[in-house]
Amino acid sequence: MTLASKHERLSGLRPLSPAAVRSLAEAWEVRMIYESNSIEGNSLTLRETEIVLSKGVTVSGKPLKDHLEAVNLSKAWERLKALALPATELTERDLLDLHEIIMGGIDESGAGSYRTSAVRIAGSNHVPPNAVKVPDLMADLFADLSADPVERAARLHHGVSAIHPFNDGNGRAARLAMNFVLIAAGYPPVSISPEIRGEYYAALEAADAGDFATWQAFISRHVEAELDIWLDALTEN
16 A cells, blocks of 8 residues: 555544544653654653653652753644644744744754754755854745655755754754644654664765655555554554
8 A cells, every 4th residue: 555545544534533533642752752762862751751741750860951942842733733734834934933932941042043053064064054054044944845745754854854943952843844744645754763763864865965865655554554543553453
């Protein structure tokens, strides 16, 4: 069964049972917050992330920044879900607002604002563009609405990563942008495990070098895997 046919099958099951969606979403969201932060170097484990989010406590011996990253990303995710209504387009303003939530209390001066200085991506050969070019490049990225949803999600993720428009929080913002597009189009969201960080970065770097097909295939595989999980759970009876 193709990705498109699986998407069509999931659409045919709508409206989905609120209880079934809640059961699937609750564990996934904690895992996504853990994984998205872990890829960026956050030291909280999955269990510690769950404790921070469910009990509102800090974990002894872990940096305050790591706790803030978990809480902030959870808040940004809730905001995303409120914004990503069916057939809604992610706007540049939406992304800036989500970034402001991600970086709240961590980098107040840069939260929700494009960078004004040069940045480098650790471990990558890709050099992000001059800060002066960032606003125009981001406007161009959001002006291109021609692709199908999965391709658009991949293009937005790669575009934000490549432009690196913020001082910090670019990876998390890119993954939120991707998932906004997927959710609004009726696809399940995608989370990237830190266990495949190398494959993830290699696919991004392939796109940086002009091989977008490799990156597109990487994202499509993960969208399809999430579709399989949802379809199995929703049709098991």
